[in-house]
Amino acid sequence: MNVFLVILFVIIALMVVFALVRGLIAFLRMTKEDLENPGITKSHQMQNKMMFARVKYQAIAVGILVVLMLVAQSG
Numbered sequence: 001m002n003v004f005l006v007i008l009f010v011i012i013a014l015m016v017v018f019a020l021v022r023g024l025i026a027f028l029r030m031t032k033e034d035l036e037n038p039g040i041t042k043s044h045q046m047q048n049k050m051m052f053a054r055v056k057y058q059a060i061a062v063g064i065l066v067v068l069m070l071v072a073q074s075g
Helices: 002-028 032-036 042-074
Strands: none
Touching: 002 042
16 A cells, blocks of 8 residues: 555656646746737646646645555554
8 A cells, every 4th residue: 555655646746747847838938928918828828727737736745645644654
C-alpha cells in the first residue's frame, strides 16, 4: 500500500510541475495585444486553466500525503 501511494504521489507531483510549466509558457507567450485587449484572450484562458489544474493536483497530492502518513503511522 505504501509503495502504491508513493508512486501515486510522484505521478501527481509531476502533474503539478507539468501544469506549472505550461502556465508559465502561456504567460511568456503573451503579446502586447493580449495585454491591451480588454477581453479574455486565449493566453489568459490557458493561464487560468493551468492554474486551476495545478491547484487541483496540489490538493490531490496533499490528500495522498495525509493518507500515506496515516497508513505509515498505523503500521
